[in-house]
Amino acid sequence: MTTTxxxxxxQTAGASTGGGAPTTRGRRRSRHHWRRRRKEYALFLLMxxxxxxxxxxxxxxxxxxxxxxxxxxxxxxxGAPRYVGLQNYENLFSSSxxxxxxxxxxxxxxxxxxxxxxxxxxxxxxxxxKLRGRGIVRTAAFAPHIVSGAAVATLxxxxxxxxxxLTRVVLDPFGVASPRWVNDADWAMIALIIAYxxxxxxxxAIVYLAGLQNLPEELYEAAxxxxxxxxxxxxxxxxPLLSPVTFFVLVTSxxxxxQAYDMIAVLTGGGPGDATTTLSWYVYQQGFRASDAxxxxxxxxLLFVILLLVTGLQTRFVQRKVHYT
Amino acid sequence: MRHRTVLRxxxxxxxxxxAMAAAAGVAVPLLGCAGxxxxxxxxxxxxxxxxxxxxxxxxxxxxxxxxxxxxxxWSAMSGVNGEALAALVESFNQSQEDIxxxxxxxxxxxxxxxxxxxxxxxxxxxxxxxxxxxxxxxFLINDALEPxxxxxxxxxxxxxxxxxxxxxxxVGDELYWLSxxxxxxxxxxxxxxxxxxxxxxxxPETWTELREWSAxxxxxxxxxxPLKAHAFTGDDDWQFMAATWQFGGKLSEGLDVTIDSxxxxxxxxxxxxxxxxxxxxxxxxxxxxxxxxxxxATAITxxxxxxGIYEASASAGFEVGTAFLPKEVASGVPTxxxxxxxxKGAAQExxxxxxxxxxxxxxxxxxxEWTLATGYLPIVKASMDVPELAETLASDPNFNxxxxxxxxxxxSDAIRSYLPNGTDLIxxxxxxxxxxxxxxxxxxxxxxxxxxxxxxxxxxPAYEEYFG
Numbered sequence: 001m002t003t004t005x006x007x008x009x010x011q012t013a014g015a016s017t018g019g020g021a022p023t024t025r026g027r028r029r030s031r032h033h034w035r036r037r038r039k040e041y042a043l044f045l046l047m048x049x050x051x052x053x054x055x056x057x058x059x060x061x062x063x064x065x066x067x068x069x070x071x072x073x074x075x076x077x078x079g080a081p082r083y084v085g086l087q088n089y090e091n092l093f094s095s096s097x098x099x100x101x102x103x104x105x106x107x108x109x110x111x112x113x114x115x116x117x118x119x120x121x122x123x124x125x126x127x128x129x130k131l132r133g134r135g136i137v138r139t140a141a142f143a144p145h146i147v148s149g150a151a152v153a154t155l156x157x158x159x160x161x162x163x164x165x166l167t168r169v170v171l172d173p174f175g176v177a178s179p180r181w182v183n184d185a186d187w188a189m190i191a192l193i194i195a196y197x198x199x200x201x202x203x204x205a206i207v208y209l210a211g212l213q214n215l216p217e218e219l220y221e222a223a224x225x226x227x228x229x230x231x232x233x234x235x236x237x238x239x240p241l242l243s244p245v246t247f248f249v250l251v252t253s254x255x256x257x258x259q260a261y262d263m264i265a266v267l268t269g270g271g272p273g274d275a276t277t278t279l280s281w282y283v284y285q286q287g288f289r290a291s292d293a294x295x296x297x298x299x300x301x302l303l304f305v306i307l308l309l310v311t312g313l314q315t316r317f318v319q320r321k322v323h324y325t
Numbered sequence: 326m327r328h329r330t331v332l333r334x335x336x337x338x339x340x341x342x343x344a345m346a347a348a349a350g351v352a353v354p355l356l357g358c359a360g361x362x363x364x365x366x367x368x369x370x371x372x373x374x375x376x377x378x379x380x381x382x383x384x385x386x387x388x389x390x391x392x393x394x395x396x397x398x399w400s401a402m403s404g405v406n407g408e409a410l411a412a413l414v415e416s417f418n419q420s421q422e423d424i425x426x427x428x429x430x431x432x433x434x435x436x437x438x439x440x441x442x443x444x445x446x447x448x449x450x451x452x453x454x455x456x457x458x459x460x461x462x463x464f465l466i467n468d469a470l471e472p473x474x475x476x477x478x479x480x481x482x483x484x485x486x487x488x489x490x491x492x493x494x495x496v497g498d499e500l501y502w503l504s505x506x507x508x509x510x511x512x513x514x515x516x517x518x519x520x521x522x523x524x525x526x527x528x529p530e531t532w533t534e535l536r537e538w539s540a541x542x543x544x545x546x547x548x549x550x551p552l553k554a555h556a557f558t559g560d561d562d563w564q565f566m567a568a569t570w571q572f573g574g575k576l577s578e579g580l581d582v583t584i585d586s587x588x589x590x591x592x593x594x595x596x597x598x599x600x601x602x603x604x605x606x607x608x609x610x611x612x613x614x615x616x617x618x619x620x621x622a623t624a625i626t627x628x629x630x631x632x633g634i635y636e637a638s639a640s641a642g643f644e645v646g647t648a649f650l651p652k653e654v655a656s657g658v659p660t661x662x663x664x665x666x667x668x669k670g671a672a673q674e675x676x677x678x679x680x681x682x683x684x685x686x687x688x689x690x691x692x693x694e695w696t697l698a699t700g701y702l703p704i705v706k707a708s709m710d711v712p713e714l715a716e717t718l719a720s721d722p723n724f725n726x727x728x729x730x731x732x733x734x735x736x737s738d739a740i741r742s743y744l745p746n747g748t749d750l751i752x753x754x755x756x757x758x759x760x761x762x763x764x765x766x767x768x769x770x771x772x773x774x775x776x777x778x779x780x781x782x783x784x785x786p787a788y789e790e791y792f793g
Contacts, residue, residue, distance in 0.1 A: 073783070075745065076442055077467035097772070157610070163620040168548065177550050183559060183608040185761035272559060272608065273757030273764075288439035290746030290780075291463070 063304070069297035076293050088298035097274055098282075098299075104189065105278040109257040111193045112200070116253045117246060119197065120204030127205060128212045138209075142202035149199065149262030156195040156267060157182065182268050188275045196263055200256070204249050211245035212238070247314070254310055258303060279303050379670035380449040382429070390418060390425035394678040398453040400428050401437045401663065405633050406506070409698035417685045424678045426453075434460055434663070435749075445469055450668045452679035457663045458493065461502040462742035464666065466787040471667040473500040476680040485687065490704050493736045494664055496791050501666060503683055506701045508628040508662035509727055509734050510564055512650050513613075515622045517643035518545065518552070528623075528648025532571070532595060535623070535651055539605035542622045556609035556621040557596060557759050562751040563661050564625045566738060567650055568592040570657025576751065577740035580781045580788060584740075584751065585767070585774035588654075593758050593766035595653075601762030608759035619643055625650065628727040629662060631700025647723040649730050658734040662701060702727055743788050744780045751777075 070088055072081035092098045127138055144152060159166040160181035168178040181191040215238065223233045261280050264270060270277035270285060277285065279299060287296030384397045402410050407430060414426050431437035434457040441464065444450045456464065464470050477483070477500075483491050486504065494502035512528040519526060522541050529535040539554035546552060558564050566576055572595065574588015583589070600606045609615045609624070616624035617637030626634075631647070638645050650658055665683055667676050685691060687704075693711035696703045703709050709718065709728075718725050740747045754773035757764045 075467065075783070076446060077464070077469065078787075161610070163548065163615065163618075172549055175549070180607060180760075183610060183756075183760055185757065185764075188760075269560070271753065271756045272760035273753050275757075275760070285746075285749070288442070289435060289749050291439075291442060292746070 066297045066300055066304075069293050070301045072294050072297075074293040075291045076287075077291060081293065084294065088294045089302075091295065092298055092302070100274055101277050101279060101282050104274070104276065105258065105280075107189065108193065108196075108260070108276075108278055109254055112196055112257045113250060113253045115193070115197045116200055116204045117249055119201055120249065121208050121242070123201060123205035124208030124212055127209050138206070142206055144199045144201070145203040147199070150266045152199045153195060153263040153266035156191070156198075160191055183272055185272050185275045188268050188272060192264065192267055192276050195267060196257075196260065199263070200253070204253075207249060208242065208245055211242045215241050251311070251314055254314075255307060258307055258310075279306075377670075377672035378448070379445070379668060379672075381671070381675065382444060382449050382451050384425075384427050384429075386425045386427070393423055393425040394674060396424055396426040396453060396675065396679045396682055397451040398426060398428050398455065398665075398679075398682065399431045399437055399441065399451040400455045401431060401434045401457070402455070402506070403430055403433075405636070406629065406699045406701075409695060412698075413686060413691055413695060414682070416691070417682055420685065421681075424681055426682045438463075441469075445668075445670075450671060452667065452671055452675045453682060454666050454668065455505075455663050456502065456666055458507075458661055459737055459741045459748055461494075461664070461666050462739075463745045463784075465496065465501055466743060466784060466791055469669060470501045471669045471671075471676055473503060473667065473680070474498070476677075481684050481687065485689075485705055485707065487702070487704055487706060487731070489731070489734070490660065490702070493660065502664045503666075503687070504662075504664040504704050505686060506629055506662045506695070506699065507660060507664070507704050508701055509658050509660055509730055510567055510625050510650060511628050511631075511723075511727060511730070512648040513616050513624050513626060513634065514646045514648065515616070515619065515643050516646040518542065518622045519646070521545070526646065528646070529651045532568075532599075532651050532653045536599060536603065536605070539599070539603065543605055545622075547620065551604075553605065553607055553621045554623060555599070555606040556612035556615045556624045557600065557606055558612045558624075558626065559608045559756045559759055560611075560752065562741065562748050562755055563627075563659060563737075565592065565596075565751070565755055566741065567625070567657045567659050568596065568653075570659070571651065571653045571655055573654040576738040577777075579739050579792075580743065580785060582740055582774045582777045582781065584754075584777065585770045590766050590770055592653075593755070593770065597758050597762065597764075597766060600759060608756065617641065627661065629699055629701045631723060631727075632698065645723065647726045649726065649733075656733050658730055660731075660734045660736055696724075700724065700727075702731065739788075740777055740781070743784055744777065745784075746780065747777060750780075 069081060071083060071085060073084050073087070074081035123141060127134055127141075131137075158164070160178075162168055162178040162180050165178060167181070171178050179187045181187045219237050219241075220233060223237055228236065258278075259280055260278060261284065264276060264278065264281045265284075268276040270281045280303060283296050283300045283303065285296075286292045286299060290296075381395065382397050382399075384395045386393065386395060398414065400407065400410060407428075411428050414428050417426055418424075429451065431440050438456065438460045441450070441454055441456075454464075461470065473494075483500075490504045490507050491500075494500050494504060514528055516526060522538075522545070524538055524541065529538060535555065542554040543551040562576075569576055569584075569589040569592050572588035572592040574583065574586070574591065576582070576584045576589060596606070600608070607621075609621070612621070612624040613626040613630045613634060614637070615621045616626070617634040619638070619641040634645055650656075665686075667679050671679075686695070689705050689707035690711050692703065692705035692708035693714040695701060696708060697714055697717060703714065703718075708714055718728065741751070744750075750773050754769045757769050758766050
């Protein structure tokens with residue numbers, strides 16, 4: 001303690017008197033202090049350096065490099081990126097097919113977000129009932145979430161197959177031919193949404209179920225005493241109290257859909273035409289199929305900015321209204 | 326004051342410092358690995374030699390082949406064809422004691438080619454790269470491919486090959502791509518269905534004739550639905566290029582795009598009407614598979630699919646017929662399939678070893694084995710005299726159809742070969758037309774042509790360096 005106080009004094013003296021008359025002992029102590037501070041700082045740097053190095057190398061550097069690439073034209077095969085300014089962005093915004101791709105991305109994302117919330121909550125309410133065998137059903141419902149997207153997509157390719165698939169078997173008795181799901185411009189997006197929803201539904205339901213089971217019993221008892229019906233209880237108590245869960249589901253589904261890749265790759269390859277090409281698939285297509293690094297990077301920057309805006313909006317407006325118990 | 330006392334016990338000793346520094350030291354090489362550049366240490370002693378600036382991708386020789394020069398071959402073949410290639414490469418390993426070759430499957434052509442691009446950037450490449458006819462051009466004009474003339478000698482050269490196929494790998498007089506699994510599309514038909522309907526036992530002469538027959542074919546039903554007469558391919562534009570030629574057009578003249586006029590638009594419009602107005606055809610997920618399982622009566626797919634289709638049709642219980650492609654106003658038969666290239670930047674020792682593998686695969690008995698196992702065209706003239714292949718060609722007319730059709734065949738329109746996303750753009754347009762009856766083919770191809778022309782601006786200078 002005394003050392004520290006003396007240090008402080010020496011330091012203050014040194015600073016205030018501007019080279020007045022600190023004792024030799026005080027100066028030595030001050031030097032000692034600074035050496036220790038430096039040592040601590042070095043230790044701090046050493047401790048965080050592995051993390052900084054990894055985050056810097058794998059997160060920040062690619063973003064910065066990508067931003068640079070988006071201002072260039074380069075085929076990734078030979079030569080060096082050639083600076084073209086905002087040309088890639090201008091091309092994207094003036095292309096009607098790119099507008100279609102943005103619209104696809106929004107349609108896909110909106111359908112998944114809305115579908116996940118409604119179906120997830122419905123399934124969770126069902127799981128919350130005291131029914132026999134619900135443990136098994138819960139596990140079964142959660143299972144698709146842990147299966148890889150490529151495997152799920154392959155499974156759905158079988159289901160959707162118009163010649164041998166399950167949809168044909170189901171529709172046959174009604175004399176209706178199965179749609180050519182993934183090869184029909186009108187059905188491909190619907191097929192993708194169904195498969196994607198199915199994969200994520202179990203996870204959303206379990207999250208909602210956890211939320212449901214944490215709700216305070218007293219409120220329901222009070223509501224019952226006040227004569228509230230099932231619907232009123234659900235609308236006035238359950239839904240508002242679940243808003244943190246809904247917020248979580250919103251954020252994760254929006255980000256998830258904007259990053260969707262594996263299921264699109266296996267199920268539709270973005271087709272037919274551009275019917276199921278979303279922004280993330282477009283980035284892959286331009287970068288690796290078309291060897292057009294600049295356009296891919298520009299589209300990736302747009303994806304980045306959109307997700308940044310979505311996250312910003314959500315934290316500003318949605319989170320403020322979220323009801324935490 | 327208090328925070329001092331709290332901090333003090335956590336201050337590490339000198340020994341802790343050393344331990345942490347050591348841990349950091351471990352982390353740095355780990356980061357190095359993540360770059361994807363690997364070094365097997367086996368065969369890149371040539372670094373520094375001319376063209377030795379590219380390392381080798383990971384390769385893991387089994388113990389009995391340790392100590393040899395390693396050759397990594399990137400392949401785009403799976404299934405029956407992949408097994409046949411692996412068997413040949415294994416015979417190569419057993420046939421000599423200096424070289425170990427390994428086939429590494431990298432996904433179909435559109436997936437394996439981008440992996441090569443990534444490998445070139447990462448600085449570690451395979452030694453032999455399997456590239457489809459429409460993929461090697463883009464690596465050529467970016468100076469990635471090794472000229473091969475110098476590797477041939479008196480007892481192995483152009484004379485051994487079917488010249489027309491060999492010459493497709495030439496740029497001027499220099500060979501950059503050696504044909505191997507070469508093919509043409511064939512018209513496949515379900516003989517059993519044709520017999521049942523009393524249709525002639527041959528393919529249709531023209532698309533118009535196919536339409537007439539289709540009316541009868543769709544009288545049959547499968548799974549309670551009318552049997553579809555023809556499956557269209559939507560993940561390749563090879564068959565459509567053939568149709569474009571058959572309707573008197575071209576996709577491009579050199580790099581000048583012509584998909585928005587004449588035969589291409591006519592063919593697309595004809596196909597679209599056949600699908601949506603007549604209801605005879607459809608866009609298939611995999612036309613060859615649908616045909617092999619009896620879901621559709623006819624399809625156009627590669628000669629290289631023959632063996633796979635035989636296997637499938639045997640369990641579906643019908644007989645397979647093959648024929649020349651239908652004409653309309655002209656004959657149109659494109660060659661296709663794949664060959665092998667070496668990478669310019671690999672060390673000379675690796676390139677020499679890699680060529681030994683190509684030479685082995687070009688020996689008549691090996692080429693015959695490949696053709697027999699897959700259905701790909703015989704590319705080596707003498708392979709057709711190897712007894713097993715000679716017998717099959719004589720006894721199985723389906724194998725022979727491809728050989729007979731070959732003189733009519735020609736290489737791809739340039740726009741598919743040199744523009745990296747040339748085929749992707751055409752395929753995307755084609756899918757729109759085949760999957761949506763309300764899309765106007767002229768409008769779709771106008772858009773496609775505009776995108777193709779924009780792309781051409783980027784590649785024309787490099788293209789003209791080789792072809793100007």
